[in-house]
Amino acid sequence: MTNMEPVIGLEIHAQLNTRTKLFCSCPTGGQTEPNENICEICTGQPGALPRLNEKAVELAAKATLALGGRVNGFSLFSRKNYFYPDLPNGFQTSQLDPPVGQGGGMTLTLADGSEKFVRLNRIHMEDDAGKCVHDEKRDRTLVDLNRAGVPLIEIVTEPDLSSSQEAVDFLKKLHNALVRLEVTKGRLEEGEFRCDVNISLKPVGSPTLGVRTEIKNLNSFRFVGQAIDFEIRRQTALYVAGAPVEQQTLHFDHVKAETWPLRSKEEAHDYRYFPQPDLPPVRVSPALIERLEKSLPPSLESVMARYRGLGLKDEAINNLLSWPGALSYFEEALKARPEAKRLSTLMAELFLPACRQSAIEPGEARLKPAQLAKLAQMMAEGKLGKRAAYEIFGDLFETGADPEALVQSKGLALVSDGEALADWAKEIVAAHPDEAQKYRAGQGKILSFFVGRLMRRSKGAADPQKAAQALLDVLGPAGQG
Numbered sequence: 350m351t352n353m354e355p356v357i358g359l360e361i362h363a364q365l366n367t368r369t370k371l372f373c374s375c376p377t378g379g380q381t382e383p384n385e386n387i388c389e390i391c392t393g394q395p396g397a398l399p400r401l402n403e404k405a406v407e408l409a410a411k412a413t414l415a416l417g418g419r420v421n422g423f424s425l426f427s428r429k430n431y432f433y434p435d436l437p438n439g440f441q442t443s444q445l446d447p448p449v450g451q452g453g454g455m456t457l458t459l460a461d462g463s464e465k466f467v468r469l470n471r472i473h474m475e476d477d478a479g480k481c482v483h484d485e486k487r488d489r490t491l492v493d494l495n496r497a498g499v500p501l502i503e504i505v506t507e508p509d510l511s512s513s514q515e516a517v518d519f520l521k522k523l524h525n526a527l528v529r530l531e532v533t534k535g536r537l538e539e540g541e542f543r544c545d546v547n548i549s550l551k552p553v554g555s556p557t558l559g560v561r562t563e564i565k566n567l568n569s570f571r572f573v574g575q576a577i578d579f580e581i582r583r584q585t586a587l588y589v590a591g592a593p594v595e596q597q598t599l600h601f602d603h604v605k606a607e608t609w610p611l612r613s614k615e616e617a618h619d620y621r622y623f624p625q626p627d628l629p630p631v632r633v634s635p636a637l638i639e640r641l642e643k644s645l646p647p648s649l650e651s652v653m654a655r656y657r658g659l660g661l662k663d664e665a666i667n668n669l670l671s672w673p674g675a676l677s678y679f680e681e682a683l684k685a686r687p688e689a690k691r692l693s694t695l696m697a698e699l700f701l702p703a704c705r706q707s708a709i710e711p712g713e714a715r716l717k718p719a720q721l722a723k724l725a726q727m728m729a730e731g732k733l734g735k736r737a738a739y740e741i742f743g744d745l746f747e748t749g750a751d752p753e754a755l756v757q758s759k760g761l762a763l764v765s766d767g768e769a770l771a772d773w774a775k776e777i778v779a780a781h782p783d784e785a786q787k788y789r790a791g792q793g794k795i796l797s798f799f800v801g802r803l804m805r806r807s808k809g810a811a812d813p814q815k816a817a818q819a820l821l822d823v824l825g826p827a828g829q830g
């Protein structure tokens with residue numbers, strides 16, 4: 350059988366970071382009760398007229414510019430007609446042609462180190478639907494319209510991706526970029542960043558695309574990877590069996606990790622798009638584009654390059670980039686010039702988990718960036734061991750105390766006092782004459798045995814590097830055997 354390769358395209362929905370909905374002044378969040386944030390516009394009452402949220406247009410344009418696309422000075426909203434109980438208007442207000450943004454893309458670094466440019470087809474604005482909630486007890490379905498009219502952008506890629514890994518890497522990078530731009534809050538569990546995956550197989554090297562299926566509404570990076578892998582296996586099996594792949598819309602069942610059809614082509618919607626007569630065309634002035642361009646933060650690439658230059662691994666960088674608050678905290682702490690790598694480790698392992706647990710933003714923590722930087726620097730200079738640092742961290746986080754003072758008061762500072770170390774070194778070498786002789790006979794590795802003993806003797810307080818030096822002074826150089 351010919352070798353087949355997957356062809357994957359993504360449609361990503363990101364909720365725009367606005368206070369109010371796309372066409373009315375209802376709040377986009379903070380609701381506690383169903384149908385609390387609704388009005389005559391977002392519930393589609395007869396005669397109610399939508400008014401476009403200017404901030405949403407700015408954010409959509411900002412995302413387009415940051416992703417290297419072109420902002421259309423003139424774009425249109427259309428009605429996308431279909432019936433669904435949680436869609437009170439009977440249509441979604443979306444942009445067909447022209448959309449607010451076109452073109453652009455992002456560069457991915459692949460597993461083999463090579464680079465791939467993933468092109469974007471378009472970025473358009475649209476409003477979200479409400480949701481149906483099934484009430485099992487009374488066997489009825491209720492409609493909650495809090496989300497109806499919440500502003501989204503849909504970002505559509507070209508089918509440039511070839512594996513689940515590439516798709517997931519692309520999504521993570523896009524999520525980082527949009528969150529950092531504050532275009533979206535991007536909370537996946539809230540459905541603020543979700544995607545549909547289009548996928549088909551074709552013979553390797555063939556220019557003709559196969560029949561594609563679409564997996565709807567994935568809101569976790571892991572599910573995207575699992576759904577793509579399952580769908581590649583399913584379509585491959587069909588090709589092997591000589592059976593046709595049907596054009597279908599699929600749902601991913603994350604419990605069983607498999608896809609199943611929602612509807613097939615025969616039932617596909619004819620949306621009967623037409624321009625929304627209640628809204629004038631969207632105009633984005635050259636002056637606004639210029640202002641937005643100036644407001645863009647340094648590109649992701651330049652931030653990555655700077656952090657790599659400081660010795661940070663990509664995983665650590667992505668960890669910081671995925672939380673704007675974490676990134677600005679890190680930047681602030683860097684001003685104290687600590688060892689950047691150690692600082693990022695402390696953030697990833699201790700500080701950010703503590704913030705998450707207390708449900709606070711990094712900037713709200715009592716422990717200030719300069720103090721965390723100091724802790725990192727004390728470790729880098731060998732004044733504090735890792736175990737001791739982790740031991741006092743809870744206190745530091747709670748109180749925002751000065752790490753140096755806290756270490757002093759708890760007597761946790763590393764012993765690097767030459768005299769104390771020399772005494773311990775002498776004592777330990779004298780207690781282990783056989784090992785000392787082996788060392789002198791050429792078994793240099795035995796030094797680590799002595800360092801271990803000395804660390805234990807000091808109850809973990811000795812500076813390991815200075816301890817090794819003190820032992821070398823007593824033992825002399827390892828013999829040549």
Ligand SMILES: [Zn+2]
Nearest residue numbers: 373375388391
């Ligand atoms: Zn409303």
